[in-house]
Amino acid sequence: MSRASETVPEHVEIAVVGGGPVGALAALRLAQAGRKVVLIEARDPAAKLADARAIALSWASLAAFAEAGVMVPEAALTAIDTVHVSQQGSWGRTVLSRDDLDLPRLGAVLDYPALAEACQQALADAGVTVLWRTRVTEVAALTAFARLTLSRDGKASPLTCRLAVLADGGELAEQLLGVIRRVHDYQQSALLAELRTERPHDGVAYERFSRRGPLALLPHGDAFKLVWTRSPDEAQALRDAPPEVLIAQLDEALAGRFGQILSVTGRAVFPLTLKQVNRTVSDRVALIGNAAQTMHPVAAQGLNLGVRDALGLVEAVAASADPGEAGVLRRYAELRRLDSRAVVGFTHSLVSLFDGNGTAVSLLRGLGMNLLDIVPPARRRFAGHLVFGVGTAR
Numbered sequence: 001m002s003r004a005s006e007t008v009p010e011h012v013e014i015a016v017v018g019g020g021p022v023g024a025l026a027a028l029r030l031a032q033a034g035r036k037v038v039l040i041e042a043r044d045p046a047a048k049l050a051d052a053r054a055i056a057l058s059w060a061s062l063a064a065f066a067e068a069g070v071m072v073p074e075a076a077l078t079a080i081d082t083v084h085v086s087q088q089g090s091w092g093r094t095v096l097s098r099d100d101l102d103l104p105r106l107g108a109v110l111d112y113p114a115l116a117e118a119c120q121q122a123l124a125d126a127g128v129t130v131l132w133r134t135r136v137t138e139v140a141a142l143t144a145f146a147r148l149t150l151s152r153d154g155k156a157s158p159l160t161c162r163l164a165v166l167a168d169g170g171e172l173a174e175q176l177l178g179v180i181r182r183v184h185d186y187q188q189s190a191l192l193a194e195l196r197t198e199r200p201h202d203g204v205a206y207e208r209f210s211r212r213g214p215l216a217l218l219p220h221g222d223a224f225k226l227v228w229t230r231s232p233d234e235a236q237a238l239r240d241a242p243p244e245v246l247i248a249q250l251d252e253a254l255a256g257r258f259g260q261i262l263s264v265t266g267r268a269v270f271p272l273t274l275k276q277v278n279r280t281v282s283d284r285v286a287l288i289g290n291a292a293q294t295m296h297p298v299a300a301q302g303l304n305l306g307v308r309d310a311l312g313l314v315e316a317v318a319a320s321a322d323p324g325e326a327g328v329l330r331r332y333a334e335l336r337r338l339d340s341r342a343v344v345g346f347t348h349s350l351v352s353l354f355d356g357n358g359t360a361v362s363l364l365r366g367l368g369m370n371l372l373d374i375v376p377p378a379r380r381r382f383a384g385h386l387v388f389g390v391g392t393a394r
């Protein structure tokens, strides 16, 4: 496993800021392409990562991590073979299956800490320099290079690079000239929990538009991981309530589909916002992953989109001797524009459209779901967008 490196270099070709899954993937793939990369991560690698998120990764995202050397043990993955979309109290449903895309699986669910650990191991195996326990406090984009200010153990030091890749989740972007971060607060929170049910999941991920808010049930080992979008007050109350209270609401929303709910454990709450920047590049700086767009988790697309950002950046850099030159950054922004807009727009419209419980809204979404279900080419196309992205080469 990697340890905190002792020396902070003064100059590198590419500095990746943030060693979350997207930053780690970018650093690995850039290093594989022969670039001199340093990854800077605020976290202590020895500290246990407490994060209750279970992530649904598409088949294409899992393949991208594997190609970068990120080996998640098979035991930590739960396959998704089918995605079942329905709504409470009304007609309309869509079932997407691995057969629609002729794939061995549509994707898999894994815990965020398991992915972080596999990334950490891959970085160590590949010999990528990681400055752990080091926070970037300032970023400035200049014509010939970008300048970062690093802080570790209370000591500040400068680092210059040809290209700075911000994969920090989004706090640093606004220091860049001309970059504005728009924030849309959904006034919603995600309630997370693990459910054990009488009937097994059989590799099916459920998306259900319940009257109380959209809920996702992801297959996770022999249980389900619940992500239920609720008002912040309801989510907090359900996190702290006796389990029977949550089970009663789930029974109502799921209409007994999985038999009895035997237990709910590991409850946690995440506030939900949409954060988007007006541009994903500035002089000598590129934004990827949540730093470029932070989305509502209703469609489980945030990290999948971030993975494609990382791959897009590697592709844009490939042809150039200088990875931070204006042409590379323009190419990166162009490569990622359509996919990012489409996925962010789709997710946002899901939240808005499925927020309503009126008859008209319910009929409209029922119609949309049924149309997808009965028109195989439309269904296959939709499934393809979810697994591979929009406008990306397959």
Ligand SMILES: Cc1cc2nc3c(=O)[nH]c(=O)nc-3n(C[C@H](O)[C@H](O)[C@H](O)COP(=O)(O)OP(=O)(O)OC[C@H]3O[C@@H](n4cnc5c(N)ncnc54)[C@H](O)[C@@H]3O)c2cc1C
Binding pocket: 017, 018, 019, 020, 021, 022, 023, 040, 041, 042, 043, 053, 054, 055, 056, 057, 134, 135, 136, 137, 167, 168, 169, 171, 172, 190, 192, 227, 270, 288, 289, 290, 291, 297, 300, 301, 302, 303, 304, 305, 306
């Ligand atoms: C409840 C929930 C469920 C989700 N489910 C899914 C899902 O099923 N599928 C999916 O695709 N997505 C999902 N997402 C979204 C997904 O979690 C994010 O899109 C993904 O984690 C983004 O990865 P990232 O590497 O860009 O950022 P992060 O995971 O936020 O990592 C950023 C890293 O940067 C480091 N850092 C931050 N600031 C600095 C700094 N100044 N200097 C140095 N290091 C710094 C942090 O320590 C962190 O390690 C979900 C999100 C939530 C909230």
